[in-house]
Structures are given as C-alpha cells and as structure tokens.
Amino acid sequence: MATRILFVTTDQQRYDALGCNGGRIARTPVIDRLAAEGIRYERAHPQNVVCMPSRATMLTGQHVRNHGVWMNGVPLPADAPTVAGLLHDAGWRTGLFGKAHFEPFLDPFLRFPENRMGRTGATDDDGRPHRGFDRMEFAGHGSVGLVHYAGWLLAEHPEQVPSFYRALDLSLDVNAAGGGDTGAPQVHDNPVPRDQYHTDWVADRTTAWLDGLDDADDWFCWMSFPDPHHPWDPPASEVGRVPWRDLDLPEGYPTDRAERERLLDAKAPHWRRWYDGDLVSNYEAPAKWVPATLTADQVREVDARTHVENELIDEALGRVLAAIAAKGWDDDLHVVFTTDHGEFQGDHGLLFKGPYHVDSLMRLPLVWRPAPSAGVAPAVVDGPVGLVDLAPTFCGIAGLEVPGWMDGAPLPASSADWSARGRPAVLTEWDSVHPSGAEVHLQTVTLDGMVCTRYEPGTSHDGSEGELWDLGDDPLQRGNLWDDPVRRSVRDELVAELDALLPDRPAEPLRVQAPV
Amino acid sequence: MDVHRELVIEASPDAVWAVVGAPERQAEWFPGMVSSEVEGTTRTIVTAAGGFLLEELLIVDHDRRVLEYRITGPFHLDHHLGRITVAPAGEDPPDGASLVTYEQELEPKALVAVLDAAIGDALVGLGDLVVNGRPGAQEGEPRF
Numbered sequence: 032m033a034t035r036i037l038f039v040t041t042d043q044q045r046y047d048a049l050g051c052n053g054g055r056i057a058r059t060p061v062i063d064r065l066a067a068e069g070i071r072y073e074r075a076h077p078q079n080v081v082c083m084p085s086r087a088t089m090l091t092g093q094h095v096r097n098h099g100v101w102m103n104g105v106p107l108p109a110d111a112p113t114v115a116g117l118l119h120d121a122g123w124r125t126g127l128f129g130k131a132h133f134e135p136f137l138d139p140f141l142r143f144p145e146n147r148m149g150r151t152g153a154t155d156d157d158g159r160p161h162r163g164f165d166r167m168e169f170a171g172h173g174s175v176g177l178v179h180y181a182g183w184l185l186a187e188h189p190e191q192v193p194s195f196y197r198a199l200d201l202s203l204d205v206n207a208a209g210g211g212d213t214g215a216p217q218v219h220d221n222p223v224p225r226d227q228y229h230t231d232w233v234a235d236r237t238t239a240w241l242d243g244l245d246d247a248d249d250w251f252c253w254m255s256f257p258d259p260h261h262p263w264d265p266p267a268s269e270v271g272r273v274p275w276r277d278l279d280l281p282e283g284y285p286t287d288r289a290e291r292e293r294l295l296d297a298k299a300p301h302w303r304r305w306y307d308g309d310l311v312s313n314y315e316a317p318a319k320w321v322p323a324t325l326t327a328d329q330v331r332e333v334d335a336r337t338h339v340e341n342e343l344i345d346e347a348l349g350r351v352l353a354a355i356a357a358k359g360w361d362d363d364l365h366v367v368f369t370t371d372h373g374e375f376q377g378d379h380g381l382l383f384k385g386p387y388h389v390d391s392l393m394r395l396p397l398v399w400r401p402a403p404s405a406g407v408a409p410a411v412v413d414g415p416v417g418l419v420d421l422a423p424t425f426c427g428i429a430g431l432e433v434p435g436w437m438d439g440a441p442l443p444a445s446s447a448d449w450s451a452r453g454r455p456a457v458l459t460e461w462d463s464v465h466p467s468g469a470e471v472h473l474q475t476v477t478l479d480g481m482v483c484t485r486y487e488p489g490t491s492h493d494g495s496e497g498e499l500w501d502l503g504d505d506p507l508q509r510g511n512l513w514d515d516p517v518r519r520s521v522r523d524e525l526v527a528e529l530d531a532l533l534p535d536r537p538a539e540p541l542r543v544q545a546p547v
Numbered sequence: 548m549d550v551h552r553e554l555v556i557e558a559s560p561d562a563v564w565a566v567v568g569a570p571e572r573q574a575e576w577f578p579g580m581v582s583s584e585v586e587g588t589t590r591t592i593v594t595a596a597g598g599f600l601l602e603e604l605l606i607v608d609h610d611r612r613v614l615e616y617r618i619t620g621p622f623h624l625d626h627h628l629g630r631i632t633v634a635p636a637g638e639d640p641p642d643g644a645s646l647v648t649y650e651q652e653l654e655p656k657a658l659v660a661v662l663d664a665a666i667g668d669a670l671v672g673l674g675d676l677v678v679n680g681r682p683g684a685q686e687g688e689p690r691f
Contacts, residue, residue, distance in 0.1 A: 104660055137657075140579020140665045141595035150596060177596060201623040203657040314657070466549065466656035544664035546657050 033246065034402070035364045036428055037355070038253045038421075040089070041344055042082065042130055042172075043260035043384065044370035046394040048341045056273060056334070057341035061349040062398060065366055067409060069400030070444055074415045076457045076477055077372045080384055080392040081315055082132050082260075083107075083547075084460075085371040085418060090114060090133065090162065092422030092437030094458060096534040101462045103314060104545040106134040106143060107162075112436050114422035115163030118251045118429055126166045126240045129233040129255030133162060135545030137203070138177060142544070145169065146177035154179075164253075168236045170229045172257050173198050173264075179236075180229050187227075194223045196262035200319075203546075206262075207317035211336070212275070215329035216320045216382065218336060219264035228266050229257055230340070234347035238354045246358070251425065254351065256344050259374070261383065263336035265343060272342060275328070275335035283378030283391065283507055284330055291380040297511050298498060299484075301471060301491040302387065306380060310491060312469045314546040316383035323380075330377035337376060365428050366400040369418065378507075386461045388475040388484045389500070389508045393459060399424070399442055407444055414449040415457040415477045416442055438534075454478060458532040464543070476529040482508070483525035497522070550651035550663045554670040555636045555644050558677045563645040564612045564633045566677055570604055576672040579665060590616065602629075618653075626654040647673060 047054045051066035077085045079095050087093075087100040087107045092114060100107050119125045134143035141147055144156045145167070154166045161167055170180035174195040185192055196219035200206040211218035225231060237254045244250055258265070285291040295303045304310035308321035348368075355361055375381040378391040397416070401407040419439035426433045427441035443449035456478035463471050472487035480503045488494040499512040499522050512518045556563055566572055570590055574580035581593040585604070592600040601620040605628075606613055612633040618624055629651050636646035649666045653659065675681055 135661075137661055139594045139596045139598055139600075139661065140577075140668075142579060142665065142668065146596065199657075202625075202655050203622055204655055318655070466659040542664065543660045545661045546659075 032404075033360070033363055034249045034429060035355075035360055036251045036425055037351070037364060037366045038251065038425070039348055039366065039368045040129075040253065040255045041259065041341075041370040041396075042255075042257050043372060043374045044341065044396060045373045045376060045391065046396050048259070048338070049396050049398075051398070052396055054338075056278065057338035057345070059341060059345040061345045061352065062368055062396075065368060065400040066398045068403075069366070069398060070407070070410045070412060070442070072397035072399075072416055072442070073411060073413045074457075074477065075369060075395045075397035075418065076393045076415060076459055077395060077418050078459055079461060080372040080386075080388070080459065081313070082130075082371050083135075086132050087111070089371070089418050089421050092419055092426075092433075092439045094419060094438045094534050095460045095462075096536055097436075097438060099537055099541045101460075101540060102464070102543065103547045104135050104137075104543045105541045106544055108541070109144075111162075112434070113163045114425050114437075115251060115253070116160075117163070117426065117431055117434065118249075119160055119163045119165065121429065121431060122249065123429065124244055124248045124250040125160065125164045125252075126237075126250070127164045127253040127255060128168050128236040128240065129170045129229075129253075130172075130257045131162075131167060131169055131255065136171065136176060136547050137199075137545040141177070149177040149179055149182070152179060152182055166240060170233055170255075170257050171198075172229075172260055172262060174223075180232050183232065184227065188223075191223045191227055194221050195219070196221065196264040198262055204319065205314060205317040207320040209329075211263075211332050213326065213329045213332045215263075215325075215332050216317055217261040217263055218329075218332055219262055220267050220270070221264040222267050225266040225268055225343070228343070230343045230347050233257075234351050237351050241351075241354060241358070246360070249429070251429075254348075256347070258344060259337045259340035261374075263333055263340070265336055265339045269339050269343060270336065273335040273338045275332040278331045278334055280327055280330060281334060281377045284327070285380060285509075286327060294509050295379065297509075299473075299486055299492060299496040302379070304491060305385065310469060311467060312465055312471045312491070313385050313463045314465070316385055322382065325377075325380060325382060330382075333382060334376055337374070362404045363402045365402050365405075367398070367421065367424070368400075369397040369421070370395050371418070386463060386471040386473055388459055388461070388473060388482065388498070390482075390502075390506070393475070393477075393482075401444075410445040412443055412449050413446050414443070414454070416449070416455075417457040417459075419458075456528050456532060458529070460533070466546075474529055474533055476525050476532060478525065478528060481521060481525060483522060483529065485526060485529060499525070548650040548652050549656060549659045550666060551648070552650075552663065552666045552670055553646060553648040554674060555646055556674045556677055557644050558674075559643065560612060560633050560635050560645045563647060563673070563677050564609070566673065567614060567631050567633055567647070568607060568609055568612065570607060570614060570616070576676045577665070577669040578672050579668075624653055624655070624658075626652065628652050
C-alpha cells in the first residue's frame with residue numbers, strides 16, 4: 032500500500048477565501064468537502080507574511096532565523112535541508128508544480144538554478160533533484176519570467192503573452208498601474224482563455240506527472256498555485272462570476288475616511304506613514320501607489336477578482352482530485368491545503384501586504400484531509416498552529432522521524448490533541464531593509480486568543496511600540512491594547528513567551544540578492 | 548554609491564586593466580553575460596536570462612584606469628552610473644596586486660541588490676580570467 036501526499040498551496044490567500052471558513056463570495060465546494068472530511072484549522076499562521084521566507088519555512092520546517100531567508104530576495108541556501116529531500120532519500124517520488132520561489136525571481140544574469148530550469152525548460156538541476164524534488168515545473172504571476180509556464184505560453188500561445196498584466200513597470204518597481212472598471216492597482220482585463228491561464232496549467236502539469244507514477248509509488252506532490260496573489264487578472268471569460276458592484280464592502284474596511292485614519296493612527300506609526308504615501312518599507316506593494324487613494328469601489332473590484340481566482344483554484348483542485356480518484360488512489364491520499372500568507376484586500380483601508388501582523392495577513396486557510404484509510408475523525412482545531420508544522424506533519428505521514436533541524440511539530444489532529452501539547456504558541460517574524468534605507472523589525476506571538484507584536488528600533492520605530500489584540504473581543508483588530516494598563520500583565524507574559532520562542536539572529540545575515 | 552564592491556587581484560594593474568579597459572570584453576568575466584558588443588560609445592549586453600542591457604560608455608581612461616558607463620535601456624532608470632577602477636594594491640607597483648573597485652549608483656533602486664550580488668560574482672570572474680586565464684562561468688555558479 033502506497034502513501035501519497037498532495038500538498039496544495041495558493042499564494043496570498045485570506046482565511047475567509049473559503050466557504051468552509053465562513054467565506055460568502057467564492058464557491059469552494061472542493062476544499063469545503065476536504066475540510067468536512069478532515070481537519071480544519073481555525074488559526075494557522077505563517078512565520079513571515081511574504082512569499083520567500085514563508086515558503087522556505089514550509090519546505091524546511093524551520094523558523095525564519097534558522098533557515099535564514101529573512102526577506103524576499105534572500106535565496107534559501109543551496110544546502111538547506113528540506114522535507115522533500117528527506118522523502119526523496121526515503122524512496123518517495125517528489126514533484127513541485129507551480130510557484131516555488133525559494134530563489135529570487137528577478138535574475139537577469141541567471142544566477143539561480145530555479146531560473147535556469149525555468150529558462151531552459153529543464154525539470155531538474157542538471158540531472159539532480161533540486162531541493163529534494165525529482166521534477167519541478169514552475170509558474171509565476173504572469174506570462175513572462177524565468178518559469179516553465181512562460182516558456183509554454185510563448186511556444187504554444189504566443190498571442191496571449193501580451194494579454195497579462197505587467198507585474199513590474201519600466202523601472203522594475205512593482206507596477207502601480209490600475210485597470211478594470213475602477214482603476215484599482217494591479218487589476219487588469221485579461222483575454223487569455225481559461226485553459227491557458229496558469230491556474231489550469233498548474234493542475235495540468237500536476238496531473239501529467241501523476242500519470243507517470245506507479246500504483247506502488249509513495250509520492251509527495253506540491254501543487255502550488257500562483258493565485259490569488261496580485262495582479263488580479265483572471266481570464267476575462269470568468270470575471271462575470273462575481274459582479275463587483277453586487278459585493279458588500281469587507282467588514283474589515285472602515286468606510287468613513289476619518290474613522291479609517293483614526294484607527295491607523297492607533298497602530299504603530301508605519302501603518303499611517305504607508306497609507307499616506309510617506310513610507311515605502313518593502314518591495315511587495317507598488318511603491319508609486321498611495322493607499323489613501325484606495326476607493327470603496329476599488330476594494331469591491333479587487334475583492335471580486337480575487338474570489339474569481341479562488342473559484343478557479345477550487346475547480347482546478349477538483350480536477351486533480353478526480354484524476355487521482357480515477358486511479359483508485361484516493362483512499363491512501365493525504366491532502367493538505369494552505370497558502371503562504373494573506374492579503375489586506377481592503378482591511379484597514381489597505382491592499383497588498385507588508386510589515387503588518389494582523390489577521391488579514393496572518394490568519395490563513397489550512398485544511399488537512401488525512402487519508403481515509405487512516406481513519407482519522409473529522410475535527411476543527413481552534414488553537415494556533417504554524418506553517419512551520421507542515422514539514423514535520425509530512426514526516427509523520429511518511430513514518431519518518433522528525434529531524435532535529437525542524438522547529439515545528441506534526442499538526443494536531445483535534446483540539447484535544449492541541450491542548451495536550453501544552454498551549455503551543457506561534458511565532459511570526461519580520462525584518463526588512465529597503466534600498467531607500469527604511470528598516471522595519473517586528474516579532475509576534477499568538478496564544479490564548481491574543482496576538483502580541485513587539486517592534487524593534489528601525490526608521491519608523493524607536494522600539495517602544497507594540498500592538499496587542501484581543502481576538503475574542505476585537506476580531507477586526509481595531510483597539511490596540513499595548514498601552515492598556517489593565518492588560519499589562521498579559522502583554523508581559525506574551526512578550527516573555529515571544530522571547531522563549533524566538534531563535535537567535537544569525538551572526539551573519541544572508542545577503543539580499545534581488546528585490547523579490 | 549548604492550553598490551560598492553572591491554577585490555584585490557594578484558596581478559599588476561596593467562594586466563587587470565588590459566581586460567577591464569576593453570569594454571567589449573566584459574562578457575568574458577561577468578557571469579551571466581552572454582555577449583558585450585561595443586559600437587561607438589554604445590555597449591549592448593545580452594544576458595543569460597534572454598534579455599539585454601543598453602549602456603553608454605562615458606569614460607574609458609587608460610591613464611587613470613577608470614571606466615564609467617550608464618544603463619540607458621531597455622528599462623527606465625532616472626539615474627545610473629557604473630564605475631570600475633583599477634589601482635595598485637600594496638607596496639610594489641607596478642608588478643604587485645591590484646585593487647579593483649566596482650561601484651554603481653542608481654535611481655530607482657529596485658536593481659541594487661541584483662547588481663550588488665552579480666558584481667560580487669563578476670569580480671571573482673575577473674580574477675579568474677586575469678590570474679588563471681580562464682573566463683568566469685557564463686551562467687554563474689550559485690554563490691548563495
């Protein structure tokens with residue numbers, strides 16, 4: 032009997048994207064069914080809220096300071112241990128299809144193996160597995176770049192290459208150009224046919240790889256959709272699924288401008304500085320876009336396009352699961368579904384992401400549908416878990432001992448299981464140094480329904496700032512309790528918990544080698 | 548300067564400058580450059596990723612051993628200046644070691660980290676070519 036793991040990730044997807052998590056816009060019946068049959072995690076947090084550090088954590092099972100990828104543009108060291116490598120060495124077949132991003136994207140001199148593979152169409156690194164994967168085929172967020180999808184589109188459908196949004200502008204900054212009906216940044220009408228869009232391509236390449244496997248093969252497949260990360264340019268044929276004018280504004284979007292700005296002022300100062308266009312702290316949001324210009328209709332249109340992309344992902348996953356079931360493999364198939372980080376999507380009057388440790392970016396969808404043959408009872412886990420726990424979970428499924436270099440632990444299978452582990456807290460870190468000189472450093476611990484963030488000195492902070500959110504009383508995170516004397520002891524306990532969790536910074540931080 | 552890298556190469560300044568001061572030879576020692584052709588004051592770099600850079604050569608000063616250029620396309624930079632200097636290092640010019648300094652300033656700064664990392668590789672490639680007589684790896688070896 033073989034053991035099979037389908038690890039499904041999206042990119043920049045919110046907790047409320049899914050019907051099983053209370054989402055009311057996108058229809059996600061496939062993931063909802065997995066959740067009903069398996070374990071749904073109410074509070075899964077990333078260890079960093081941008082792609083490269085978070086993905087490095089998923090692959091290594093390590094906290095950011097231990098794998099060293101402290102911001103986008105820092106490549107995961109070539110010799111970093113990975114869970115895919117462990118499985119490969121144990122005789123498993125291993126593949127990754129879609130977005131990897133363990134190495135920088137912006138690479139004109141082709142310094143990184145992932146980009147060389149994407150450029151040439153190779154599916155391994157000169158005959159060797161790369162980061163433990165026998166086969167890798169990459170996709171990014173558009174029709175160009177050093178990824179297999181771009182090569183395929185250029186070869187098979189060259190007329191569609193200009194159909195997509197240009198993720199970068201002519202200055203190589205993240206593009207601020209707007210489109211659609213509202214002029215929202217990174218919204219674009221994309222005439223590409225659905226079956227040529229990267230979501231379906233990722234599912235197609237996954238299925239093609241699975242078709243080459245034998246019934247007896249143990250396999251680990253990371254199917255990694257680039258959506259719903261911006262740009263928001265789903266196939267135009269699908270946009271009508273969610274008419275933006277029909278949408279209510281998100282609960283997290285304060286509609287009154289004065290109220291919105293008052294709430295931002297109650298947070299650490301970089302929130303308001305970014306909103307006003309006074310600070311560019313990181314590359315991931317368009318530097319030339321000022322959040323204060325965001326309109327309610329733009330929020331609706333971004334929301335609508337995002338949910339169209341969420342539906343396409345659900346349907347693509349459904350196709351892959353049907354192909355697996357047709358092979359008779361479903362009974363021994365574990366499916367884990369999650370994302371790397373969230374998206375503001377209008378919350379707090381903002382879009383995109385950055386050094387902001389709130390639920391918009393930190394509360395993630397996470398579903399583990401254990402193999403039916405394992406006989407695990409469906410459950411909902413309320414306590415916090417981290418993406419750092421994924422790699423140890425895969426080890427557990429495979430019957431491998433969790434190696435000492437992993438920081439996480441196998442995911443709990445129930446709330447009782449979580450409680451029995453002694454209230455494990457979850458750590459999220461951010462460090463960034465922008466070429467403009469802006470530095471931001473913060474660390475967050477989540478435990479007992481509280482989220483506590485501490486800032487270190489930087490160009491916007493003197494190190495005295497912090498945020499303390501009571502998720503039970505204040506799920507929209509509008510009342511910062513950091514300076515509330517009544518909560519001082521809670522704050523002190525959480526900061527002590529944070530200090531206990533936080534690894535030491537590496538003596539020599541890894542060098543940033545690209546903006547993304 | 549946004550990027551400042553330097554390397555001591557165990558070869559005389561004249562030997563190093565014989566390579567650096569010939570701008571059409573840059574692809575011989577800069578990993579990830581496929582070709583570097585010069586026509587008049589325009590240098591066209593073809594990169595291993597399939598793109599290209601257009602540059603204007605500003606100064607090639609054989610007496611001071613200074614080369615300056617700016618990127619003019621295809622993307623838009625409000626400002627760019629690249630400068631390579633070769634100077635004696637240590638006590639024994641002209642036969643001793645050379646200090647090669649490679650600097651860049653640019654605005655906007657999206658490419659700063661890319662150029663910094665690539666120039667670090669390039670100086671190693673320059674040393675390989677001058678000292679060992681072999682060109683740097685054309686597609687770049689991962690040094691991360």
